[in-house]
Amino acid sequence: MTVFLLFFAAVTVMGFLASRWRRADDAQHLHEWGLGGRSFGTWITWFLLGGDLYTAYTFIAVPALVYGAGAAGFFAVPYTIIAYPLVFLILPRLWSVSRVHGYVTTADFVRGRYGSRGLSVAVALTGILATMPYVALQLVGIQAVLDVLGVGGSGNWFLQDLPLFLAFGVLAAYTYSSGLRAPALIAFVKDTLVYVVILVAVIYIPMRLGGYGHIFDAAAHKFTPDPVTHKAPGSLVTGPAAQWSYATLAFGSALALFMYPHSVTGVLAAKSRNTVRRNMAILPTYSLMLGLLALLGFMAIAAGVSKGDKKFNAQLAVPQLFADMFPSWFTGVAFAAIGVGALVPAAIMSIAAANLFTRNVYKEFLRPDATPADETRVAKIASLLVKVGALAFVLVMDKQAAINMQLLGGVWILQTAVALVAGLFTRWFHRWALLAGWAVGMLYGTWKAYGIASPATKHFGGSAAKIPVIGEVGYIGLTGFVLNLLVAVVLTLVLRALKAPEGADETARADYSAEAGDEAVERAPQPTLAH
Template structure:
């Protein structure tokens, strides 16, 4: 507990001091509070994106999935490997055009590219919707650590959740004060802790358990035994029936990863196009860590975590593994890695959602003449409201429901990919066709996910269903994305034949290859002056 509190105090102080780090001449601009001044270099961006993408939920949920089902839980490893070559193709273009025109959010780009307020607000609201349960699950990660530490968990609801309230309050305070600079600075501590804990865990714990041969043998025995609901409890190797699901889930998740507003925020905070490209080349180092992280699920099985406990929550497998196998002082270090691993992405996510609301809802529809200072003030308040909503989500809803709702996050955010990614390369799609495709993808995906039951819940009980026309079970988000793309492709020539208004494109080809120092970048408008 002492070690955990020490690290928590350290990052709290760093969070508040971050407002003085790279201090802006005029902080009353959204690109200063919400994008850290757009001048982060390669290493700051690397730590920021790493802290943004690899969250407490990743630390807890990936090994939890491996603990529960075995091989199928490793889908997160190939999807992060696939993602970086894909986004290497389009993220530098997004950085360039956003820098030239002062765009702060992906919805800003959609507004400028297609001249469509409707499509822009659809992208913005989808981003906020997909981010909310993701923030909630960072708080779930903190709560899992606090419960394992024995803090809270008993008494009335206020006493039980008081430590979570305190963590939430600290997070809200330094995010409000320092904006994106706070998680960018704290990410150095978070990522260092994660690397240390993972390396120690995958070396030290197997030595105590008799080596990896014993670990895999224990996992094989567990998965060979009948599961709690009949049938095998999992598998060390993925069988043929699950391969299509595995492949579509990995590919769909890879497409969705950099559609999330918080990942785009980290990219747009970079100081140059080259910084973005270098980060896409070196960020796969985190995929190695993720592969090692997934092995913790097998280590928890071999250590007997949860054995014989009816209805054991696999999300607690890693915290309990650490508490059981490490000396108490290093358990504090490991729990700090999970806790801080929740604070960093939660801060970035709330900032990204606040940017979307401020730029693409408040300024677009409520106060078109808002000053830069007013935009920044509204964004700060919106970030607090987003965190309050996420906290309410955690306190009111069943944790299993929260986890299942998070599965919808990837499904929803993937429906913005057609408008965003296609727009970076071509203006062929009609704006109304893109809006119709988005609506079809959202409706199909949400309705299909609603109809999936599991032993824990009647609705939103999974992320895969039969693909229409194929007879195979696949990731719902990818099926919805294909429908989205098909509708947009079919309706575009129809709308052109009907001479439907196209909307004005405020970008030109040279904008997509602009680099820091170019004349177009140097004379870029302030965000408050851009659409």
């Protein structure tokens, strides 16, 4: 507990001091508070994106899925490997056009590219909707650590949740004060802690458990089908019946990864196009860490963390494994890695959602004449409201609901990919066709997910259903994406034949390849750093 609190106090101080780090002369601009002045170099961006994409809940959920279902949990490893070559082609173009025109969000780009307020607000609201339960799951990650630490688990409701309130208060305060600079600075601590803990864990814990051979034997034993019912809780190797589901989930998740507002926020904060390209080349090192992290699920099986409790919460498998295997002082370090690992992405997610609301709802529809200072003030308040909503989600609703909503968030955010990615390469698609495709994908994904039951819930119990025409079980989000794309293509042909108004495109071809130092970039609003 002492070690955990020391690290927590250290990152809190760093969070508040971050407001003075790389400070601008005029901080009352949204690109200063919400994008760190677009000034982060290669290493800061690498730490920021790593801290952003590999969340605390990843450290809890991926090994928990491996612990409960076996090989299916490893889908997270190939999907992060697939993602980076894909976005290497996409994100530098997004950075360039955003820098030239001062775009802060993906919805800003969609508005400028297609001249469509409706499509822009659809992208913005989808981003906010998909982000909210994601923030909530970061708090679930902190709560899992607090449960294993033995704090907040008894007494009246206020004392029970007091540690979570305190963590929330700290997160809200330094995010409000420092904006994106706070998680960027704290990400150095978070990523270092995570790498140290994982490397120690994959060496030290197998030594305690008798080696990897014994660990895999224990996992194989757990996943052996019952001789009477012929059922098993999972499998050590993905069987033929689950391969379509595994492959489509991995590919769909790869497409969705950088559609999330918090991912884009980290990219747009980079100071140059080459910074983005370099990061897409070196970020796969985190995928290696993720593969090692997933193995903790098998280690938890071998260690018997459930202690025979049939109702054991798999989400506690990794924290309990650390508590059982490590000396108490290093358990504190490991728990700090998870706790701090929740603060970084939660801060970036709330900032990203606030940017979307401020630029694409508040300024677009409520107050078009808002000044940069007005935008910054509203964004700060919106970021607080996002975190309050996430906290209420965790405290009022069942945690399974938060997990299900996050799964649904992945289905939703993938439906923004057609408009965004296509727009970065072509203006062929019609704005109304893209909006119709988005609506079809959203409705299909939500309807299908609603009809899936699980042992824990009647609705939204998973993200896989039978694929139309093919007949195999696959990821709902990817099926919705394909339907979205088909509708957009067909309706574009129809609307072009009818000569429907297409909307104005404020971008030019050269904007998509602009680099820092180019004339177009120099003319754009630039952050001014204090000397």
